[in-house]
Each structure stands twice: as structure tokens, then as C-alpha cells.
Amino acid sequence: xxxxxxxxHYGYYALPIMTxxxxxxxxxxxxxFLFAMQIIGIxxxxxxxxxxxxxGISIHFMRQDRAEDVSEILKLAGNENVLDVGCGLGKLTxxxxxxxxxxxxxxxxxxxxMEIPGNSAEKAYENAAIEGVRxxxxxxxxxxxxxxxxDTSFDLVASSSVLNNLNSIDEKLNALEExxxxxxxxxxxxxxxxxxxLRGFFTFTxxxxxxxxxxxxxxRLLQQSNFEVHDYLxxxxxxxxxxxxxxxxxxx
Ligand SMILES: C[S@@+](CC[C@H](N)C(=O)[O-])C[C@H]1O[C@@H](n2cnc3c(N)ncnc32)[C@H](O)[C@@H]1O
Numbered sequence: 001x002x003x004x005x006x007x008x009h010y011g012y013y014a015l016p017i018m019t020x021x022x023x024x025x026x027x028x029x030x031x032x033f034l035f036a037m038q039i040i041g042i043x044x045x046x047x048x049x050x051x052x053x054x055x056g057i058s059i060h061f062m063r064q065d066r067a068e069d070v071s072e073i074l075k076l077a078g079n080e081n082v083l084d085v086g087c088g089l090g091k092l093t094x095x096x097x098x099x100x101x102x103x104x105x106x107x108x109x110x111x112x113x114m115e116i117p118g119n120s121a122e123k124a125y126e127n128a129a130i131e132g133v134r135x136x137x138x139x140x141x142x143x144x145x146x147x148x149x150x151d152t153s154f155d156l157v158a159s160s161s162v163l164n165n166l167n168s169i170d171e172k173l174n175a176l177e178e179x180x181x182x183x184x185x186x187x188x189x190x191x192x193x194x195x196x197x198l199r200g201f202f203t204f205t206x207x208x209x210x211x212x213x214x215x216x217x218x219x220r221l222l223q224q225s226n227f228e229v230h231d232y233l234x235x236x237x238x239x240x241x242x243x244x245x246x247x248x249x250x251x252x
Contacts, residue, residue: 005130006130007065007130008065008066008067008089008090008126008127008130009064009065009089009127010062010064010065010088010127011064011088011116011117011119011123012059012062012064012117013062013115013161014114014115014208015116015117016113016114016117017114018055022048022051022052022055025044025047025048026045026048026049026052028044028048029041029042029043029044029045029046029047030045032044058208061236061237064091067090067092067094067095067098067127067131068091068092068094068096068160068192069095070092070095070096070099070190071099072233073190073231073233073240073242074096074099074156074188074190076099076100076103076156077103078099078100078101078102078103079100079102079103080100080103080155081104081154081155081156082096082100082103082104082105082106082154082155082156082157082158083105083106083107083108083149083153083154083156083157083158084105084106084107084108084157084158085108085109085142085144085157085158085159085162085175086108086109086110086144086159086161086163087107088109088115088116088119088124089116089118089119089123089124090107090124090127090128090131090137090139091127091160092158092159092160092192093105093107093124093128093137093139093158094127094128094131094133094137096156096158097128097131097133097136097137098131098132098133100136103136103155104136104137104138105136105137105138106137106140107124107137107138107139107140108140108141108142108143108148109121109124109139109141109142110141110142110143115165121139121140121141124137125137125139144159144162144163144166144175144179145166145171145174145175147178147179147181149182150182151181151182152181152183152184152185152187153182153184154182154183154184154187155187155188156183156187156188156189157183157188157189157190158189158192159175159179159189159190159192160192161194162175163176163191163193164193164194164212164213165211169221172221173221173224173225176221176222176225176227177225179225180225180226180227184245185245185246185247185248186244186245186247187244187245188230188242188243188244188245189222189227189242189243189244189245190240190242191218191222191239191240191241191243192239192240192241193212193213193218193238193239193241194208194212194237194239195212195213195214195215195218195234195238195239196209196210196212197214197237215232215234215239218239218241222243226245227243227244227245228243228244228245228246229241229242229243230242230243230244
């Protein structure tokens with residue numbers, strides 16, 4: 001009989017890439033140590049060990065066995081129609097669903113398995129059932145660069161650790177334009193992203209750290225996309241931005 005899980009798990013981000021990369025660097029360090037220059041081998045090995053340690057620390061701070069607690073930053077009426085873009089296994093989706101009564105959250109994702117092992121709608125539904133919000137969520141395939149919903153569909157759009165991973169500033173702006181398009185006038189967008197700052201330097205792997213943007217960079221991009229910035233919260237190296245598509249703002 002299949003064992004029924006009693007705890008959700010939201011997956012370790014970039015685990016396959018980090019495991020492969022660290023193993024390669026450590027192996028290269030050993031080979032260089034044995035067959036070439038010992039001192040260079042030790043430096044390469046030390047870097048490999050540093051990668052493993054920094055990934056371990058970032059995993060510890062991810063707290064992947066619980067849904068995101070949004071109560072501190074988002075005050076919801078409970079009947080909102082919500083979209084979570086790049087929802088993964090539903091960490092933010094389920095956290096928002098917990099604040100709803102008759103509202104609903106739709107999570108869309110391209111289910112990239114290199115970003116999260118086992119990334120799928122099935123696993124996201126499994127987590128939602130464990131969290132007790134199965135009836136308030138829906139998961140389906142969808143790309144944030146081409147969101148499969150009509151204009152002004154949602155009271156709230158949310159996104160956590162997705163826009164940062166897009167390849168360029170142009171792609172980030174493209175995603176923000178799409179998010180703006182599907183947000184109702186007067187509706188909000190919650191952006192959750194790890195930030196490039198001193199804390200991030202010690203808690204994220206060097207590769208992840210150099211991809212991060214600073215708080216002011218995100219604010220600039222949000223404003224450039226016509227959002228009005230309302231609230232900001234900083235928690236465990238991560239910035240939480242709550243912005244609004246104003247009622248009088250232009251349509252796209
Ligand atoms: C680091 S994970 C974060 C998942 C989730 N938001 C969370 O907080 O646990 C990034 C997610 O973004 C998804 N993703 C990447 N590019 C995407 C795109 N263009 N459209 C939609 N989802 C995307 C990946 O498949 C992955 O599930």
C-alpha cells in the first residue's frame with residue numbers, strides 16, 4: 001500500500017545542477033591534486049567544499065516542509081481570484097490558499113525538473129491535499145512569458161523565486177508586462193525574490209548570488225512596468241514586494 005505522507009515537501013531548488021557541479025569540481029580538485037599541482041588541487045577542492053556548504057546553508061533557510069506564511073505581508077478579504085506564476089510544488093500557492101474562504105488560487109508552471117526534482121502538477125496537488133487546501137487550488141501548465149489567461153482576470157498575482165531565474169532583464173520585463181496585463185485594475189502583485197546583499201552572499205551559493213538583483217533594481221523594474229509599490233518586507237534574505245496596478249493606470 002502507498003504510504004500517505006503527512007508533511008508537504010516543496011522540493012530543493014537546483015538540486016541536480018548543484019550536485020553535478022559540486023561533484024565535478026571536487027573530482028577535478030582531486031585529479032589536479034594527484035596528477036598536477038597539489039596547491040591548485042587544494043584550492044579547487046576547497047571551492048567544491050564551499051559550494052556544498054553554501055548550498056546546505058541555503059537549503060536550511062528554505063524551510064521546504066511548510067507552505068509560505070503570507071499573513072504578515074498580505075491582508076486578504078478571502079474571496080480573491082489569485083494566480084501564482086511559476087508555482088512549482090505549491091509553496092506560495094498553498095500559503096495564499098490558507099488565507100482564502102471562497103476564493104481560489106491557480107498555479108501555473110512549466111514544471112522544469114532541473115529547477116525542482118519531481119516538479120509536477122501531481123506533486124503540487126499532493127502538497128495541497130496535505131495542507132488541507134485541495135479544494136482552493138488548481139495547477140496547470142503555463143509560461144509566465146505568455147500567461148494563458150485573458151486581460152484583467154485576477155485580483156492578486158503572486159510569484160516567488162521565478163523572475164530572478166529568467167535569462168535577461170528583457171525577459172523579466174516581459175514577464176512583468178504579462179503579470180500586469182492579467183491583474184485587475186486595483187489588483188495587486190506579490191513578488192518574492194532572494195536579494196543580492198551581504199546576507200545573501202553568505203546564504204546563497206556563489207552562482208545563485210551573482211544572478212540576484214538588489215532591492216532597488218526590483219523596485220525600478222516594477223515601476224518601469226507601471227506598478228505602484230505599496231509594501232515591502234525583508235525576511236531571511238528574501239524581499240517581499242507588494243505592488244498595485246492602479247485603477248487609473250493605462251491598459252496594455
Ligand atoms: C525556484 S522554483 C520556485 C517555485 C515556487 N514558486 C516556490 O516558491 O517554491 C522556480 C519555478 O519556476 C518555474 N519556471 C521557470 N521558468 C518559468 C516560466 N517561464 N514560466 C513559468 N514557470 C517557470 C520552474 O519550473 C520552477 O518550478
